[in-house]
Amino acid sequence: MTGSAVRISKIAKGYGASRVLRDIDLAVDAGEFMTIVGPSGCGKSTLLKILAGLDQPDGGSIEIGGESVNQLRPSQRNIAMVFQSYALYPHMRVRDNLAMPLIMADLPFVARMPVIGPLVPGMSAKRRQISSTVRDVSKSLGIEALLERKPSELSGGQRQRVALGRAMVRQPGVFLMDEPLSNLDAALRTQVRTELVQLQKRLNATFLYVTHDQVEAMTMSDRIAVMMDGRIVQVATPAEIYAAPADIRVARFIGSPPINILPANIGEAGIVGLLGESQNLRTALRAGEKAQVGIRPADVTVAAHTRARGASSSHEGRLLHTENLGNEIILHLTLAGDRQVPFTARLPQREWATIQASGGNPNLVQVGLPAERFLVFNAAGRLIPSKGVQVSKRLEAVS
Numbered sequence: 001m002t003g004s005a006v007r008i009s010k011i012a013k014g015y016g017a018s019r020v021l022r023d024i025d026l027a028v029d030a031g032e033f034m035t036i037v038g039p040s041g042c043g044k045s046t047l048l049k050i051l052a053g054l055d056q057p058d059g060g061s062i063e064i065g066g067e068s069v070n071q072l073r074p075s076q077r078n079i080a081m082v083f084q085s086y087a088l089y090p091h092m093r094v095r096d097n098l099a100m101p102l103i104m105a106d107l108p109f110v111a112r113m114p115v116i117g118p119l120v121p122g123m124s125a126k127r128r129q130i131s132s133t134v135r136d137v138s139k140s141l142g143i144e145a146l147l148e149r150k151p152s153e154l155s156g157g158q159r160q161r162v163a164l165g166r167a168m169v170r171q172p173g174v175f176l177m178d179e180p181l182s183n184l185d186a187a188l189r190t191q192v193r194t195e196l197v198q199l200q201k202r203l204n205a206t207f208l209y210v211t212h213d214q215v216e217a218m219t220m221s222d223r224i225a226v227m228m229d230g231r232i233v234q235v236a237t238p239a240e241i242y243a244a245p246a247d248i249r250v251a252r253f254i255g256s257p258p259i260n261i262l263p264a265n266i267g268e269a270g271i272v273g274l275l276g277e278s279q280n281l282r283t284a285l286r287a288g289e290k291a292q293v294g295i296r297p298a299d300v301t302v303a304a305h306t307r308a309r310g311a312s313s314s315h316e317g318r319l320l321h322t323e324n325l326g327n328e329i330i331l332h333l334t335l336a337g338d339r340q341v342p343f344t345a346r347l348p349q350r351e352w353a354t355i356q357a358s359g360g361n362p363n364l365v366q367v368g369l370p371a372e373r374f375l376v377f378n379a380a381g382r383l384i385p386s387k388g389v390q391v392s393k394r395l396e397a398v399s
């Protein structure tokens with residue numbers, strides 16, 4: 001089985017006066033794991049429902065496997081949908097839940113009737129085929145032992161696997177998934193996440209996966225489409241989105257703990273000024289323009305406090321509180337003395353232990369801000385290319 005490509009062009013949707021989707025364009029490759037991620041209410045589920053044919057767009061077009069599906073009913077679109085609520089039939093055994101999509105598609109109405117159905121001639125080969133498919137799918141998901149149980153006799157993770165199996169039996173061209181893991185507890189979510197990625201690769205299936213959880217998006221996807229206020233703001237690999245978020249809202253949304261955003265000013269020759277000091281960084285912005293600098297908490301260096309000032313990008317940090325993650329520690333600080341700029345740093349627990357053991361004031365640290373890792377955003381919040389320079393030699397460097 002190989003998945004189908006999906007092409008979404010200029011999809012628009014409004015409810016009354018509110019415009020929920022604004023000219024959405026998105027191309028998903030065959031066999032790709034594409035995640036649509038964004039804050040609650042940005043329009044993700046609405047887009048998925050339109051793809052599935054459960055809701056109609058106001059405008060735009062959708063192609064699945066190269067065919068326009070705008071006029072097709074959900075059952076004709078060669079897609080399967082998996083919801084967070086599983087949507088299993090509670091009175092049916094797992095075996096029958098898995099078989100149901102095939103029974104509905106392959107057996108005529110009379111053959112589905114409980115009493116006279118088995119008497120309809122010529123259906124036994126089809127029934128054998130359905131049983132064999134149910135067996136294969138349940139084996140590939142490791143749920144063969146559960147086939148005789150009812151959904152109420154399953155754990156959340158097992159129910160989710162049955163829901164997946166029900167999507168798999170018809171070998172759809174595209175799997176549409178709407179927050180399928182959000183009802184699972186944290187440990188199970190991590191496990192099923194891994195299983196889902198392995199399954200997708202094994203099936204070579206196209207997954208279009210919706211979540212508001214950026215960790216899910218970052219860990220599972222080939223590519224991520226970040227959606228904000230009914231628009232797709234950026235489509236890129238997880239690594240690209242993290243390293244070069246196109247928009248300050250994307251930078252804020254992706255990464256945990258969230259990126260630090262500090263106000264900056266642009267000096268002569270595009271040199272970035274931050275916390276009252278010129279940084280070793282030049283941008284294409286003009287002197288006097290407003291800018292903001294993003295600094296990932298894991299990109300900073302933290303050292304024991306020293307009264308002697310270090311490099312120009314080293315600042316005194318006053319500790320507010322710490323979060324211990326076991327192998328790592330998150331420091332919540334303020335920088336810049338009386339101006340008390342809030343700041344977060346993330347560092348290995350071992351480094352933190354060394355700093356604490358070094359004596360001195362336990363509430364003060366020295367925070368190094370590496371200019372080469374800064375993300376510079378203009379007044380409109382767009383990422384602006386920047387280049388490392390030596391401030392002391394900047395006239396030569398930029399000329």
Ligand SMILES: Nc1ncnc2c1ncn2[C@@H]1O[C@H](COP(=O)(O)OP(=O)(O)OP(=O)(O)O)[C@@H](O)[C@H]1O
Pocket residue numbers: 015020038039040041042043044045046047211212
């Ligand atoms: N049938 C409807 N009638 C009116 N407004 C709707 C309807 N369905 C969705 N909306 C609105 O459209 C917007 C987008 O909803 P949608 O469910 O697509 O968001 P979402 O990104 O999936 O959010 P979440 O992560 O919370 O599920 C929301 O403001 C919602 O209130």
